[in-house]
Amino acid sequence: MQEVKEFKPNIVAFCCNWCSYAGADLAGSSRLSYPADVKIIRVPCSGRVNPMFILKAFEKGADGVIICGCHPGDCHYNTGNFYARRRMTLLYSMLDYMGIEKGRTRVEWVSAAEGAKFSNVMNKFCGDIKELGECVKLGDIRCKD
């Protein structure tokens, strides 16, 4: 009988330094758990996230990518999160065209004080990605087992 291996998604989270990264820190110091599948990359601003990074992540085998930034109007750099939001809206349709489900990318606003929200968002996102299963569209399947 073949052993059924539990699917462990690989999730990349881009978090802005000022709000969401600090929110993730707060989730940590409040011991609010979320799946270990989420790995955070620190960027100065959500507006620093180049769509190329997201495509690269999918190409390298990520199953989901989430961008977290300051709430609209609260961006440390005034407007970065607005650009991130607009850019992602365009990217959604491109990913859709490429056959990557819309649910695999997401933008969320998490402030430095919202540790609980960070944890909730990640739990939800992980759950959604688990339902979608492995992302094979862009990934190089030769690299996978």
Place this chain on the structure above:
Amino acid sequence: MLKIGVFVCWCGSNIAATVDIDQVVAAAKLQPGVVMATGYQYMCSENGQSLMRKAVEEYKLDGVVICACSPRMHEATFRKNAQRVGLNPFMVEIANIREHCSWIHKDKEQGTIKAIALANAAIAKVSLNAPLISGESSVTKRALVIGGGIAGLQTALDIAEAGFEVDVVERQATIGGNMAKIDKTFPTLDCAACILTPKMVDAASHENIELITYSEVESVKGFVGSFKATIRKKARYVNEKTCTGCGLCMSKCPSKKSKNEFNLGLDNRTSIFIPFAQAIPNVAVIDPQSCIKLTRDKCGLCQSVCEVKAIDFTMQDEIIEREYGAIVVATGFKPIEVDAFDELGYTQNKDVITSLELERLMNAAGPTGGKLVKVSDGSHPTDITFIQCVGSRDCTSRGKEYCSKICCMYTCKHAMLIRDKYPDINVNVFYIDVRTPGKNYDEFYRRAVEDFGVNYIKGQVGKVYAEDGKLIVQGSDLITNEQIFIKSDMVVLASAIEPDPSAKKVASMLTASIDTNNFLTEAHAKLRPVESPTAGIFLSGVCQGPKDIPETVAQAGAAASKVIGLLVKNKLVTSPCIATTDELLCSGCSNCFNICPYGAIGYEDKLINDHGIRETRRIAVVNPALCQGCGACSVACPSGAMDLLGYTNKQIMAEVDAICKR
């Protein structure tokens, strides 16, 4: 290839309990470029730091990865440590395996896998790091304090005493804030005015302080050391310089029906008014909403009686532009609206009042001259019931989840003052808990109970209703487990406090962060309690969290000392993590120029040698003094010419690679 050293911190058991340090060390050693890796119990300790320094020297390391707590905690520590041993501080990267890993994942196997991935990402990033040199920027030696209450005034006075100029911008026509409305203060029962008004006078007369009252900060641009603020000075319709504060205009003004904000609407004021007797500046102001001259172009009596001709109905708002090195937020608080607490009957019964209203009723300068009477009919009350935690520690939408901190003590003070002045009045207090942590606070509370005979009842109130000319307070006594009905003449609600509504606007203007309750967040809850995460922005008073007066004054002084520490510097070190242009790729398209929120990008015609072709091209040039390192330009650039030092495209891509590798 760089020679990289990896140090994995146990953080006692904080990390070591859920991450297998040995496995992380072993995995790190397999990464390209890593020449040494080791674990240590406390990397941030002096022993840990010297371990890192020794390794840098022994292995001639060019890059260091510390797998430990959040970079927001100790990145600066380890970068400084690198500098001590001659390694460029920006060759140090932190893998956050505590807040982002060991503290949230209980499963050691999963935690270890994640820690290895995070360490690998940091190793991949550091191998692409380049040494960066910090720049310098100048400091404008002037501070701005937003808010002229006790917090703002104390901060301003302390900064001014150190020899720096300070502007205090106050929205109201007078400085003084909420404390000016208070009658007496706990736990000493000295009068608030006696301690506040001298401070107001000190601030007004200090040569280094300029009070800009009846004004609001409209916008703030710039960054630490050189902020540019635009301040709107609202039209007072009275010349501040000539008005003597004689009050003749007030006695002649026929429009007397405006609610007196200073007395919380318990009495009325005229349209031209001085907010209270000790107001600073002691200058009249005209309320444009009710003034007959300004609304209907009639009257103008005040203008004709004013002996110094101070009144000017044509006055316009004035815009002031100033530069500052540091900004202090001291926007204070307001009590919440208690209208939503329907069961307590605040809107139905005039004799249900808030604590701040009681404060005005008991104040000698208040609407009743300090005589405590029922608001409804002016008669003497014989039974007063206080209800604690109205809106505090209340997780429903009408209240606040936090403890407002000051209510237990001020209610105790009110009860004591009433019993002292009117021994015939019975005082009952409904409470959830009595919280008295503070010097001489619990002693104060015991005195209220033991010496003054205040009746404390543990329990919450379900309903307040009128019956036979009395108010009935229906509550549960948790000690006797009984429903009780207490007849009262007055009911006083200890309403929760919340940040002043302006705090949210001020915070977003300053790009300082606020929490879900609109309190401004500090850079670190324990280690940097008076600084905002945004450099050059400091926090004073209740805008940061509920505080009583002693704590506010202490925090105001702490904020001032941080400001002084900043203003005393002639140069500030700026982050070298700024945008940079690859001149060979730049086409001068202006995309970066358009997206930059700081106007940090300009253009220059430069002679470029593009693989032997020499030509003059329009090239984007980043002004390092203005660039704040957001990286928006690097994404907007269609040719990939713009990049952000410290967070380059290649570095982030390398992190993505490392994380996604299975």
